[in-house]
Amino acid sequence: MSTDRETTRFVRSWLEEGVTALPDRVLDAVLDQVPATPQRRRFWSAWRPNQMNLYAKLLAGAAAVLLVAVVGYQFLPGRGLDSGGPTVAPSPTSAALLARGTFKLYGADVDLNATGGGDSVTGTMTVSHEDGDFSVDLKCSRTTEDGVILIAGDITDSASPHARKGARELIVLKPGSPVYASFDSEGRAGGDVMPAASCPALLEQVIDTGTQTVIGPNGLEPIDGTVELAP
Amino acid sequence: MDTDLVIRAQRGDEEAFASLAVAVGDRLHAVSHRILRDIDLAEDATQQALLAIWRDLPKLRDPARFDAWSYRLLVHACYAEGRRTRQWAPNLRILPVDESVGPDASGSVADRDQLERGFRRLSIDHRAVVVLHHYLDLPLEEVAETLGVPIGTVRSRLHYAMRGLRAALDADARPARQEAVK
Numbered sequence: 001m002s003t004d005r006e007t008t009r010f011v012r013s014w015l016e017e018g019v020t021a022l023p024d025r026v027l028d029a030v031l032d033q034v035p036a037t038p039q040r041r042r043f044w045s046a047w048r049p050n051q052m053n054l055y056a057k058l059l060a061g062a063a064a065v066l067l068v069a070v071v072g073y074q075f076l077p078g079r080g081l082d083s084g085g086p087t088v089a090p091s092p093t094s095a096a097l098l099a100r101g102t103f104k105l106y107g108a109d110v111d112l113n114a115t116g117g118g119d120s121v122t123g124t125m126t127v128s129h130e131d132g133d134f135s136v137d138l139k140c141s142r143t144t145e146d147g148v149i150l151i152a153g154d155i156t157d158s159a160s161p162h163a164r165k166g167a168r169e170l171i172v173l174k175p176g177s178p179v180y181a182s183f184d185s186e187g188r189a190g191g192d193v194m195p196a197a198s199c200p201a202l203l204e205q206v207i208d209t210g211t212q213t214v215i216g217p218n219g220l221e222p223i224d225g226t227v228e229l230a231p
Numbered sequence: 232m233d234t235d236l237v238i239r240a241q242r243g244d245e246e247a248f249a250s251l252a253v254a255v256g257d258r259l260h261a262v263s264h265r266i267l268r269d270i271d272l273a274e275d276a277t278q279q280a281l282l283a284i285w286r287d288l289p290k291l292r293d294p295a296r297f298d299a300w301s302y303r304l305l306v307h308a309c310y311a312e313g314r315r316t317r318q319w320a321p322n323l324r325i326l327p328v329d330e331s332v333g334p335d336a337s338g339s340v341a342d343r344d345q346l347e348r349g350f351r352r353l354s355i356d357h358r359a360v361v362v363l364h365h366y367l368d369l370p371l372e373e374v375a376e377t378l379g380v381p382i383g384t385v386r387s388r389l390h391y392a393m394r395g396l397r398a399a400l401d402a403d404a405r406p407a408r409q410e411a412v413k
Contacts, residue, residue: 019260
């Protein structure tokens with residue numbers, strides 16, 4: 001029987017074999033596509049104060065003065081926040097619908113109910129399948145430029161070999177008629193969604209790779225049922 | 232990596248990116264080939280990773296972390312290729328470990344073939360850890376950071392991957408030994 005050290009040495013030696021040079025044609029193909037491939041920029045980087053020109057600074061200053069004036073007006077006697085008169089408590093507003101429905105996907109019955117958006121999603125998804133059921137506490141969402149909605153959360157309960165309790169689960173919904181959808185588990189052996197540091201990081205990773213937003217045999221499939229999606 | 236080159240490419244300098252791509256292309260391709268074990272898939276994965284690097288460079292907050300970040304995008308691209316082709320085994324399968332002769336220390340063709348088959352049985356999760364640690368010599372902490380998983384997960388994956396490779400070598404070597412006894 002080989003020892004761990006022998007195996008490690010052998011694996012290291014074996015990994016040294018094989019190609020090490022990227023063919024020029026591949027590099028050329030990349031560089032040919034660069035001019036037509038726009039870079040993605042963060043919102044905040046475009047709006048950092050030190051990048052503002054004088055005109056933008058003046059506008060921002062005027063907006064700040066206006067804001068102070070409006071807020072101050074609310075505090076005048078008989079106005080707004082501290083009028084001393086009867087107050088009306090803000091009525092609880094129902095969080096905005098993100099996705100709600102009951103449908104079949106990949107042979108499983110899915111019950112989805114999510115409100116909110118971004119990093120503040122509330123809701124659950126339960127998946128019932130002959131291999132085992134699981135539930136997901138939904139936490140975050142993203143919407144791609146072409147309107148595909150991705151929602152993820154923590155698997156809180158699972159009797160399914162496809163969904164490990166404690167891992168994150170992801171559902172992707174493409175609006176249309178019919179709605180297309182797919183789901184996958186983070187870090188599932190042989191799966192395609194790599195583990196990520198957080199719920200939003202998981203979704204951004206999936207959007208970056210683009211693998212979950214493609215219609216096809218291994219991607220999005222039409223659902224059987226109904227789902228109401230955020231406009 | 233030359234951080235000045237990275238910063239220029241972040242700002243949209245295509246010539247800087249071309250220099251960057253030349254500088255990292257071979258290394259990325261060597262890694263993708265070792266993870267995917269297929270030259271065509273590796274070329275596609277490397278191409279996609281390089282384009283993703285260009286596209287997302289402005290999002291990289293710390294140019295000094297370029298290397299780890301680029302490996303992360305490369306592993307994502309390897310996942311995508313794996314998904315596209317669906318050539319992967321669904322789970323890591325550990326073959327039974329039995330008493331047998333070990334791998335030829337000199338690395339015979341038969342041993343390399345056995346190792347190849349054992350490696351192909353691993354999921355991309357496990358392959359990536361083995362390649363980043365044993366080929367790139369990244370410490371486990373850096374492997375964890377690169378893949379965005381806890382260090383414990385990396386240790387666990389490495390343990391099971393190496394155990395699987397060792398079992399493959401041992402199990403596949405056994406018939407050869409028995410054959411030799413006859």
